Amino acid sequence: MLKINNLYTIAEDDHDKKILNGLDLEINPGEVHVIMGPNGSGKSTLANTILNNPRYIVTEGNIEFEGQDITNMRTNEIAKLGIFMSFQTPEEIPGITLAHFLKSTKKSITGEKQSIVELSKEISENMNKLDMNKSYLNRDFNVGFSGGEKKKNEILQMLTYNPKLVMLDETDSGLDVDAIKTVVKGINLYKNDSNAVLIITHSTKILDGLNVDKVHVLVNGKIVESGDMSLANYIDQNGYKKYLGENHEN
Template sequence: MSTLEIKDLHASVSTDDGPKPILRGVDLTVKAGETHAIMGPNGSGKSTLAYAIAGHPKYEITSGQVLLDGEDVLEMTVDERARAGLFLAMQYPVEVPGVSMANFLRSAATAIRGEAPKLRTWVKEVKGAMADLEISEEFADRSVNEGFSGGEKKRHEVLQLALLNPKIAILDETDSGLDVDALRVVSEGVNRYRSPENGVLLITHYTRILQHITPDFVHVFAGGRVVESGGPELADDLEKNGYERFVKVAS
């Protein structure tokens, strides 16, 4: 049973004017079998939390701990974090010209699993996962995310999630830029991944994805920290009343 523990985490982001403090004492625990939704206004630090955990060099951890199954994530390189079982689906997936989706996915699976998957079984596995996400097989030969629509990029992120099967998945606004059909397909992909063996940290502004992916816990993020936690009903309250009262508490 895997567990991600975030303890009193503080972090800054590099700017032209020097480091800017963003995270101001984040405490959160995500266990296998649980889905946690983090909701909050723009600029509250939600994406900073995701990138800081993943090891983005722009973000500096100034104090606190991030533990995965008791191991210090902050002492790991980015690739070590991935091999340990962390996964980040980015809000704005980057384009990688010249690298085909097929090569990218097999290289990633090889790095995570410790050996290259058998080609025959791997092709079947990829085709099945692509079919589930309604991704045309021709995309396997295209460069990673190059020329993809927003929905296609997000489907590719969830395709990676399905094939790599991490212990803990951090999904940073996976619903942004999706139309109704793409939201349904992406949500179904996340739901197929969810199991008693893994955990999900889902970052979002809106409740619409939570109509497809029911969280066990909802956390309100404001001022660089969690200011309120509850069950799915908290998301309904946010949809009705907004974030204003929580922003006042955090300021």
């Protein structure tokens, strides 16, 4: 489904800043992948680069989605192919209600003509599942939302668009136990055998209750080790010392 080959990136505003340094990754339908790594290792850059955020420039390598090279595609075209990112810090848009936002983006992302009644019903059901108050629909997008509500709003969008690949960029950070549970519930509602999930996280809390297939450790822009859930547990116990040490010696 997603295949990243030998990817190198630099920052748009500082060309000397190398972020990803020869990253390889393959995700197949039905899989749940987890990327862990210390601060500044390039985790968020990876998700942003997949969506071609102009803040990052790919200098080498490429990204394929369902056999198509998407490295230089426009962000909205990539989104239309079915890749969704839950943002670490979702934007606020004063002046546009959540309902308006969901309706206009659903239409452009799926290209389908869906009746307003049907869509409203769908949104309303999803909000129930995520314990979201429906009054939020008439509030300006993310304005005055708490950190947890903003993240739930990301998951609501995920359920509304029903994409093929979901990237969760630190969706769990700053959330309390209940909110994390809701996010996990959302992921489980979404997950099936034909779609895939990439979770970027600091902690293993969000992984409880999920069926994780692969865990990757990202250090200095490169995947230094891959394994199963036991790797995540190892890092939870021991941190990244082992990898940083190796790198310092190099």
